[in-house]
Amino acid sequence: MSPQALHAHVFDGMGGSIRARSVHKIYRMDGVEVRALQGVDLSLAPGDHAAIMGPSGSGKSTLLNIAGCLDRPTSGSVCVDGMDTAGMQDRELAALRNRCVGFVFQSFHLLSRTSAACNVEIPLLYRGAGRRERRSRALEALEMVELSHRAEHYPSQLSGGEQQRVAIARALVSRPRIILADEPTGNLDSRSGEGILRILDDAHERGITLLVVTHDRAVAEHAARIIHFNDGRIAREEKHAGDGSTPRSAGKKEFCDEPV
Amino acid sequence: MNLFESLRASFTSLRANKLRAALTMSGIVMGTFLVFVMYSVGSGATREAKKVITDLAPNAVAVVYGYFPVDMDISKVTFSPSEMLQQMEDLGTNLPLISSRFKPEMSYPLQRELPGGCMATPLSVDLKRVEFGPRSRNVFAFATNDNYPAIRNQSLARGRYFTRRDEGRRVCVLGSDLSLRLFGDIDPVGREIRVNGRRFQVLGVMEPRGRTMFMDNDDLLLLPYWVGGHLGPEQVDGFLVSAPTPEDMREAKAACIEVLERQVGEKTFTVITQEEMLALAGDATRLVNIMSGIVTFVGLLVGGIGIMNIMLVAVSERIREIGIRKAMGARATDILKQFLLESLLLGISGGVIGICMGFGFLMMIEVIFDFPPYIGPASILIALLFSMGVGVIFGVWPAMKAAALDPVEALGHEL
Ligand SMILES: Nc1ncnc2c1ncn2[C@@H]1O[C@H](COP(=O)(O)OP(=O)(O)O)[C@@H](O)[C@H]1O
Ligand SMILES: [Mg+2]
Numbered sequence: 001m002s003p004q005a006l007h008a009h010v011f012d013g014m015g016g017s018i019r020a021r022s023v024h025k026i027y028r029m030d031g032v033e034v035r036a037l038q039g040v041d042l043s044l045a046p047g048d049h050a051a052i053m054g055p056s057g058s059g060k061s062t063l064l065n066i067a068g069c070l071d072r073p074t075s076g077s078v079c080v081d082g083m084d085t086a087g088m089q090d091r092e093l094a095a096l097r098n099r100c101v102g103f104v105f106q107s108f109h110l111l112s113r114t115s116a117a118c119n120v121e122i123p124l125l126y127r128g129a130g131r132r133e134r135r136s137r138a139l140e141a142l143e144m145v146e147l148s149h150r151a152e153h154y155p156s157q158l159s160g161g162e163q164q165r166v167a168i169a170r171a172l173v174s175r176p177r178i179i180l181a182d183e184p185t186g187n188l189d190s191r192s193g194e195g196i197l198r199i200l201d202d203a204h205e206r207g208i209t210l211l212v213v214t215h216d217r218a219v220a221e222h223a224a225r226i227i228h229f230n231d232g233r234i235a236r237e238e239k240h241a242g243d244g245s246t247p248r249s250a251g252k253k254e255f256c257d258e259p260v
Numbered sequence: 261m262n263l264f265e266s267l268r269a270s271f272t273s274l275r276a277n278k279l280r281a282a283l284t285m286s287g288i289v290m291g292t293f294l295v296f297v298m299y300s301v302g303s304g305a306t307r308e309a310k311k312v313i314t315d316l317a318p319n320a321v322a323v324v325y326g327y328f329p330v331d332m333d334i335s336k337v338t339f340s341p342s343e344m345l346q347q348m349e350d351l352g353t354n355l356p357l358i359s360s361r362f363k364p365e366m367s368y369p370l371q372r373e374l375p376g377g378c379m380a381t382p383l384s385v386d387l388k389r390v391e392f393g394p395r396s397r398n399v400f401a402f403a404t405n406d407n408y409p410a411i412r413n414q415s416l417a418r419g420r421y422f423t424r425r426d427e428g429r430r431v432c433v434l435g436s437d438l439s440l441r442l443f444g445d446i447d448p449v450g451r452e453i454r455v456n457g458r459r460f461q462v463l464g465v466m467e468p469r470g471r472t473m474f475m476d477n478d479d480l481l482l483l484p485y486w487v488g489g490h491l492g493p494e495q496v497d498g499f500l501v502s503a504p505t506p507e508d509m510r511e512a513k514a515a516c517i518e519v520l521e522r523q524v525g526e527k528t529f530t531v532i533t534q535e536e537m538l539a540l541a542g543d544a545t546r547l548v549n550i551m552s553g554i555v556t557f558v559g560l561l562v563g564g565i566g567i568m569n570i571m572l573v574a575v576s577e578r579i580r581e582i583g584i585r586k587a588m589g590a591r592a593t594d595i596l597k598q599f600l601l602e603s604l605l606l607g608i609s610g611g612v613i614g615i616c617m618g619f620g621f622l623m624m625i626e627v628i629f630d631f632p633p634y635i636g637p638a639s640i641l642i643a644l645l646f647s648m649g650v651g652v653i654f655g656v657w658p659a660m661k662a663a664a665l666d667p668v669e670a671l672g673h674e675l
Contacts (some may be wrong), residue, residue, distance in 0.1 A: 039632055061674050068587075070586075070587055070667050070668055070671075071666075071667070071668045090591070090592060091591045091592070091593070094586065094589050094590065094591040094592075095589065095591075096587075097588070097589045098588065098589020099586065099589070103587050103588075105671070109580070109583075109584045109587070109671060110584075111581055111584060113272075113273070113276045114272070122584070122585065122588045123588045125265060125269075126585070126588060126589040126590045126591070127589065160407055172590070174589075257545075
């Protein structure tokens with residue numbers, strides 16, 4: 001099976017919207033308030049490809065974490081995949097993260113004591129998939145990032161670019177509709193970075209909603225929308241063709257109103 | 261994540277940190293070892309004590325020279341030094357091993373005043389050197405009267421026991437083992453042996469009786485009271501009485517006190533029934549149990565704090581891992597389960613090792629001290645439950661800490 005066919009096979013599901021309404025996030029540390037987000041409104045339709053740029057400390061990661069249900073906003077509402085997360089319990093958020101969202105981090109965040117394949121299996125472990133299914137899907141996902149030949153290697157035996165590709169395979173393995181990447185090329189040289197971007201673009205091609213935080217203008221230009229952050233707010237948004245062509249399905253709907 | 265998967269994950273994680281796991285386990289191993297050994301030795305000692313007491317004679321009453329307050333409750337004994345000194349002085353003046361005012365003839369008035377069916381014998385104990393030809397042995401010797409076989413409910417395999425008609429003669433009866441060791445296949449009845457160098461005629465051989473912890477009933481020499489024990493023929497260590505029923509036994513005790521107080525005075529001797537001996541053994545058992553309890557508790561703390569420490573280290577070392585797992589959709593319960601299982605696994609493996617070491621140690625005890633500890637399913641179960649309990653109880657807090665970690669903070673955690 002070619003990687004393309006695999007994509008088509010894996011990403012048969014649709015959906016993948018994100019909508020944030022006047023999201024605030026305030027961190028309180030030793031009586032000092034840090035306003036990480038101060039009223040962010042952001043809508044991503046299924047299949048959107050957006051980049052977030054902005055100075056360090058402007059709240060980009062915070063927004064990404066909230067969009068991925070890893071964190072809760074202090075106020076405001078967040079809908080993921082049409083589901084309002086406000087009233088959800090921790091275990092429901094965990095299930096949402098498990099099924100709808102894939103994370104890619106700047107520092108890869110692989111478990112160093114297990115093989116690439118075992119790392120990729122982790123999300124499936126928490127949805128109760130059997131051992132064989134986990135293994136075969138992990139190998140599929142590793143094939144998508146062209147690393148199936150390194151399945152049994154440990155992270156320390158892989159280059160940075162390869163580690164990040166394992167991390168992407170791990171994000172893809174649960175067939176999510178959304179991928180959130182926080183400076184995915186930040187720790188990589190430009191050649192490895194390009195490989196990563198190509199894989200992310202591929203995923204987007206197949207209909208995944210992609211939100212990428214980056215410092216790098218060249219990385220951001222892969223996206224159709226570039227959102228500029230400053231001081232916890234969206235300063236402005238650029239729309240342009242992006243390198244990725246128009247997403248397959250870009251219908252705009254109010255997903256929050258859909259029955260869950 | 262199902263149990264099997266969790267177990268596999270825990271196992272992988274423990275294997276990846278062998279040294280840490282080993283360190284953690286050493287506490288558990290020691291704790292379980294102590295619990296297992298204490299419990300086995302304790303219940304072995306209790307069993308043996310009960311066996312010795314019931315083996316004595318049916319519904320036995322023992323009278324020994326020297327006053328011991330047997331009615332007191334051992335668990336209420338105070339350990340103030342002055343009281344202990346006083347008690348030791350009391351004992352010292354009446355110490356049966358040094359001197360006794362009991363005389364063998366006192367068994368006759370005793371026998372007369374006892375309830376019907378009761379039997380009494382004077383009893384003195386001594387160590388004697390027994391020789392037949394080139395063979396010789398050092399054995400315990402009991403000096404008794406002709407009631408002895410009936411009192412101990414033991415018949416003769418050969419020959420006869422001595423009676424009052426033999427009075428003045430140097431005669432003896434052999435335990436079955438002693439007979440075998442001295443004479444082999446030869447019939448010893450009628451033959452002469454030497455006891456401490458003097459010539460004695462063998463009248464009979466007892467049926468085998470078996471052994472208890474403190475003595476071998478069959479490697480034994482039985483002498484008439486007119487030969488005497490270590491205090492000579494004029495003094496007796498005490499008396500042994502057996503009664504047909506428990507009620508008679510209690511009456512017999514009263515009769516013993518009455519008769520003998522007339523002869524030697526109050527508070528110079530001790531009368532104790534089988535019931536009371538068993539109760540004392542029970543008290544001692546309770547004391548042992550309390551001590552085991554303390555040891556268990558200390559073991560629990562030592563092993564448990566070890567586990568807790570290491571699991572806490574494990575949690576803080578693995579904060580990032582926990583963050584990653586949570587980001588990938590692990591729920592708090594998944595993390596809790598993983599860490600609890602890890603500490604449970606540590607507990608059980610430590611427990612199994614501790615029990616194995618305990619087995620080895622108890623076998624050593626058995627060989628060296630000739631004391632059979634009781635290793636029943638209960639001791640193994642208690643030791644296993646102990647180690648599992650330690651694993652779970654002291655794993656809960658670290659596991660809860662791990663489960664409660666905030667995923668974003670955990671991911672950002674630098675090691
Ligand atoms: N857990 C936290 N506790 C306190 N302050 C935080 C925490 N996380 C982020 N911040 C603060 O919130 C602001 C936004 O952080 P972040 O979203 O990481 O910025 P960016 O990703 O754009 O660099 C920063 O000022 C940062 O110091
Ligand atoms: Mg950031």
